[in-house]
Every structure is written in C-alpha cells, then in structure tokens.
Amino acid sequence: MTASFDGLLLIQLGTPASASPAAVGKYLLEFLGDPHTLGNPPFFWKPLLRFGIVPLRSRSSAAKYRAMLDISHSSEMPLLTNTVAFAKGVAEKIGPRMKVAFAFQYGTGPSVSEALGAFAEQGLKNLCVIPLYPQRSSATSGAAIALVRKAAENFPDINLHFVDGFARSDAWARNVADSIYGKWNEKDDIVLSWHGLPESRILAGDPYKTDCEASAALIEKHLNTKVISCYQSRFGFAKWIGPSTLDVLHDLGSRQRNVVLAAPAFTADNLETLYEIDTELKNEFLRAGGGTFVRVPCLNADPRWIRDFADFIVPRSSGAE
Numbered sequence: 001m002t003a004s005f006d007g008l009l010l011i012q013l014g015t016p017a018s019a020s021p022a023a024v025g026k027y028l029l030e031f032l033g034d035p036h037t038l039g040n041p042p043f044f045w046k047p048l049l050r051f052g053i054v055p056l057r058s059r060s061s062a063a064k065y066r067a068m069l070d071i072s073h074s075s076e077m078p079l080l081t082n083t084v085a086f087a088k089g090v091a092e093k094i095g096p097r098m099k100v101a102f103a104f105q106y107g108t109g110p111s112v113s114e115a116l117g118a119f120a121e122q123g124l125k126n127l128c129v130i131p132l133y134p135q136r137s138s139a140t141s142g143a144a145i146a147l148v149r150k151a152a153e154n155f156p157d158i159n160l161h162f163v164d165g166f167a168r169s170d171a172w173a174r175n176v177a178d179s180i181y182g183k184w185n186e187k188d189d190i191v192l193s194w195h196g197l198p199e200s201r202i203l204a205g206d207p208y209k210t211d212c213e214a215s216a217a218l219i220e221k222h223l224n225t226k227v228i229s230c231y232q233s234r235f236g237f238a239k240w241i242g243p244s245t246l247d248v249l250h251d252l253g254s255r256q257r258n259v260v261l262a263a264p265a266f267t268a269d270n271l272e273t274l275y276e277i278d279t280e281l282k283n284e285f286l287r288a289g290g291g292t293f294v295r296v297p298c299l300n301a302d303p304r305w306i307r308d309f310a311d312f313i314v315p316r317s318s319g320a321e
Contacts, residue, residue: 003318005161007099007124009115010087011131011144014104015079015270019065025058027107034106036143038236039201068275080108082268083132085301093310099124105147113151120155128315129162132267134172135211136165139197161318167211170218171312175305176264177222183294184260189228189252191261192216193245193277196231198238209241215264228252232263232281233272249281253288262296269298 016027031037032049065077072078083102091100099122103115110118119127131144141164152158166172180190194212202209216229232245252259261281263273273295282293299305 003126003159004316005098005126005128005318007101007119007127008090008094008314009112009119009127009129009148010083010090010100010102011112011129011148012079012083012102012104012268013133013140013144013270014106015077015108016062016065017077017108019062019069019077021058021062023107024062024065025054028054028057028061030106034143034147036139036146039139039198064271064275067279068271071278072269072274077108078274079268079270082298082300086268086306089301089303089306090310090314093306094314098128098314105144111151112147113154116148116151116155116158120158125157126159126318127161128318129160130314131162131164133265134165134169134267135167135194135208135215135265137197137208137211138201138206139208141165159318161315163313163315165207165211166313167215168218169313171308173215173218174222175299175302175308176215176262177219178304179299179302180219180260180262180296181223183296184223186225188258188260188292188294190223190225191228191230191245191248191252191259192219193230193232193261193263193281195233195263195265195272196240196244198236199241200238202241212265219264232276245277245281246284249285249290250288253285253290256289256291258291258293259285260294260296263298266298268300273298 014027016023029050033046087100087102094100101115101118103110103112129148131141133140145162145164152160184190197206197208212229216227220227228248230243230245230248231241234240261277263277266273277295285293
C-alpha cells in the first residue's frame, strides 16, 4: 500500500533579500559557507570568507544585483518573484490534495526550517521535496537535500521523500526545447550554457556533467537539431569543466554568427542569466564581432511548464508501505 503525499516543498538556491551590500554579504556568507558549495574547502576557508572574501565582494556583487534590477525593471529579486509565481501555479494545478510551499537555501526567506515548521503546524507529515535543479550535483540538489534532512531533525513526525533532479524528464526537456524554438530560426546557433563546476568534482563522481549531457541530448531530440553545450560562472583558480561559455561566444562572435542562448540548469531567471549572460557575456560576444544575440528566458512560471511539472515530475505517492 502506498502513502499519498500531503505536502510538496519546492527548494530554490536563494537570493539576497535586497541589493544592499549587507544583504548580499549575508547571502554570500551562507552560500559560500556551505561546505557543499565548494566541496569541503580547507579549515581556514570560513574565517577567510567572513573577514576577507565577503567584505571585498559584497559591494561589487551588490552593484551587479542593482544593475540586474534596473535591467529587469524590478524592485524585487526576480528569482523570488518567479519562485513565488511558480509555486502558486503548481499549487493551483495540484489542488487541495497537497499543500505546496517553497523555501530558499540561502539569503531571503522562507528558510527550509520555516517551511517545515509551517507544514508541522498544519499536521502535514508526508512530504515530497523537490530541489528545483534539473541536473543533480552535490553542490546544488545534494546541498538542498542535506539542508532539508538537517532541518527535519527538529520535526521527527515528518516523513520525507526526495526527487533528486529531473534532467532526463521528457516533459522538462520538451518545455525547454519549446522555449528555444520560439526564439530560433535555422540560421542561428543554439548555445546551451550550463552552470560550471570544478573538474575535480566530476572526476570524483559528481553526476552533474553526465546529467547536462543527457539533458542536451533530449533537447536536441525535441528541436531536431544540434546544440552547442558550454559552462559559465567559474570561481577560483581550479580547473573547471569546459568548454567555457566565454570561449564559445568569442569563437562564434569572431565568425559573425547569430546566437540563441539558453541556460537550462536554471528553472528561474537570476543574476547569472539576467546579468552575467544578458550583459557580460552578450557584450563579449558582440565585441568579438557577433551578429544577433538572443537569450531565452528560463521556464520561470510558464503555464505549460507548471502543468507538466505537476503532472509528470511531482510523484503522486511515496511508495512507502
């Protein structure tokens, strides 16, 4: 006999509560202070982070967040806006059979502990938890699952079931392909820019790159054309998986190609899409001589994505006896 879920918890990475240096510093301290983010950094990392990196980076990062808000004509962080809209849409699609909530790992609230507490107060005990990362990684979905398990220690009556990634979901890939198709003509090169990871993590067994490759293959199948995969957002001095998005765009720009770029590692637009891609990488492409550059929005709260997420990715029961 299977047990039905009475609650669904959606997890996003998080965002600063505002574009102030203080809020950005808090977010960076939580995000970069999680050992999952950098893969068990050395013992001196936390004091270096608190007293060196965060004070140095919080102002420059805050300036990028302010620029992102200006570009998107928003007074609220787009990741928050899109996550709220997505969760609301999923709740409406699922209906009263399951309570839907969302939480952020870092930065603004609600936190994971707050979300679990709200479920507990309502007497909901059988929860499905879905980190909103299509591709699995110890740095993303693994970190989210660890955080939920730790927070759940304070709520012993709650039973948890995790959906770790949906990179091989045909429903997800179809939605990504459809979003690309609406921006593409056959003369454009399609670029999939995945968030990067240090190569050492992949060599140690992290499934992220394999999931990205599987995702790309599914997207190609739905588009019936080849795509170019690359990786963005490098940090530090270690070797990261490649090719880098910057190098790919320089090459395509030098050949005066037209580009349609999507970032399918993200389900909602954020600093990496709205600033890193839309401003920094686009400008590099154009300076290299590139033609048109179109960035495909993330799926965000697209009604078709909400429908397919609720129908094909959210499980109906835990399978527990």
